[in-house]
Amino acid sequence: MTGVSSSPPEPAPRNAPPGTVTEVFLVFLRLGLTSFGGPVAHLAYFREALVERRRWVSERAYADLVALCQFLPGPASSQVGMALGLQRAGLWGMCAAWFAFTMPSVILLVAFAYGVAGAGDLSEAGWVHGLKAAAVAVVAHAVLGMSRTLTPDAPRATIAALTMIIVLLLPTPFILVAAIAVAGLIGLVWLKPAAETFTEGDEFRVRVSKRLAAGCLGLFALLLAGLPLLVGLTGNAYAALVDLFYRAGSLVFGGGHVVLPLLQAETVTTGLVEADTFLAGYGAAQAVPGPLFTFAGFLGASTLEGPGGIPGAVIAIAAIFLPAALLVLGALPFWEALRSHTQVRRALMGVNAGVVGILAAALYDPVFTAGVLDVGLGALLLAIGAFTALNSWKAPAWAVVLVAGVLGWLAL
Template sequence: MTEDACSRDADAGTLPAWHIFLLFLRLGLTSFGGPAAHLGFFHEEFVKRRQWLSDSAYGEVVALCQLLPGPASSQVGLTLGFLQRGYRGAAAAWLGFTLPSALLMTLFALGLGLWPEAGEGGWIAGLKLFVVAVVAQAVWQMGRSLCPDGPRLSIAVLVAVLLLTVGATWMQILALLAAGAAGAALKLPQKQSSQTLTIPVQTRRPMAFFAVFAVLLVLAFLPLASGSPGWIWAELYRAGALVFGGGHVVLPWLQEGFVASGAMPADTFLAGYGVAQAMPGPLFSFSAFLGGIQGGWAGAVVAVIAVFLPGTLLVFAGLPLWSYIRSHELARAALAGVNAGVVGLLLAALYDPVFTSAVHSSAALAFVMLAWVSLAIWRVPVWVLAPLSALAGLLLF
């Protein structure tokens, strides 16, 4: 970290954990718009307004978290808390930012459980079509950012073709590993960071965090009874540990675990995903809905902790390794390949299950096109478009 950033952090480092919690709770209640918007809110609040760290240090925090699997905006938030108050600050920042959306998604899940007929109305059809537009927009934006040249675009398309042919969870993992190997073999160009963030760590804790992450990941692949708390934990932990690219990319992983396995109808799954788009805070709070449907309040708590835990462990393990990653061309090229593979993963999910389960007529396709134009061209916020889509579906379908 730069010298001036360190001095500012020293001044702000006396903040108690409860103060950090309240700051992030306000952001968790008001941060609509997804990960990109969240990073903008964090920059405005903690770099410009409060001067917790410099622009360059913040840029490196964001770069590191985007390279790791898991929810990037949540990882940036807990890192900011960590830099202020250590592990207590990290816990306070994560809890404040995640709590509002997790509670709302749990209440929605419990509401569907008490009133199952509500999940069969036209508003569900409207939300499902809205999700098609949202995922299409995510593929478009991520494709432009992560596949700027022929080799990366080729990797993305080949990954999509492979997953549409063989869509099992193990194939998703294998495809991303192959994409990383291809990136390293092709030596894909990556901009080297010019920032100067360094995190001095004097203990062996980073290795301990990575060991816990790895052991839990191995345990998450053990066979468990569908619908049990252990099964919910395993499904969500695997998703949180293996998802590169943020909230939208978690969709195909969770669909494979909850819908393809028969644990949840596709309509219910996509309805919850649509509602999650309209929530403030991290999109990974969708996990609270899945856990709530399967196991009530206890299931929601297990699901939320499981999906966020691996990314948190990797942040604490990865902070000291950042200087190595940014200075080694081969590592950055492999990560570029993985990022291109993520676009292919999401492209395959756009067709199955998102498109195939929602679009069954020309009118439905017209609805999706109008929703996409609203998002991409007219810049209608997702938290406005989601309830409008539900209302339109109620009236039209």
């Protein structure tokens, strides 16, 4: 038979083979040093570094993971990072990913608590404006890339647009969870299974037994209920500090800025931290990379009662991130078993479209409003240049961030 035959379609990309703990640590250390802009920006940095550049997981597996972490209480971006480290190099990989991504900002904020970084209002520095402009470009690049895979047709694009509108019109903490749930329900009812298939390359396998997962979920609940009882019985200052930050990490959805009112009520209102100290630390937290939950380290070091100093910072950081780790370990094994089922996949098609809508909404507010509108034309030009470098020249995000920071320091 003669003629030109069309080449067969390329198979979906498989998850990358298991890596090493050292590899995970070094990759996340770079992210921890350069990931500015808040939790949504962190998700974009993860996607650029681990999905697009290193191909640790497929786009769909990453989107499913983000969707799961949006449902879990705690810092969503940190939970995504923990899960990626777990998938790549097991339990030690999870620890390495969390430690490397978190510790740079913890060290900076604890140093600030000791008065080492007395540089005034860091949030208004030119280099910080440059980093925020770079975050605009990174998030825009992620939204564009994810939309190509997760919203390739009119129904899913419509779900993404509706989710974006809802989140922008109703900017409350719990609206994110509600919007994701609604998107999943629409997907279950409206989207057809034939529109998307679950392939081997979209697996997200973790080496955690269901027995260990159930134990982690049980320990999460036991600590949440038991720590207040322990404090009430003993009055121990160390136990009280653990209880305070463990509850903050357990009861907040959305992470980031959502945890601030709870921390203020638990520390400033109770007299544990002075109001001026809290505000100064919050300003410094805006100027450091990594998760905003590391603000807990500053508060733990600044307490007027109890351990304080470095011991207080260590307790606060461990306690506020422990719920996130327990929930990731507890949820992932069951999640992987569920997400391959047809009905769940239909719902996830809607959920993933909703995730694109949430990221698009966050691209406008707070990423674009804080990074460009509040700064001016110079920040807009810098964001455009950074986006061009990422999207057209395929420059790595860490290099774009560093150059943007220098340009912001010189010009903004």
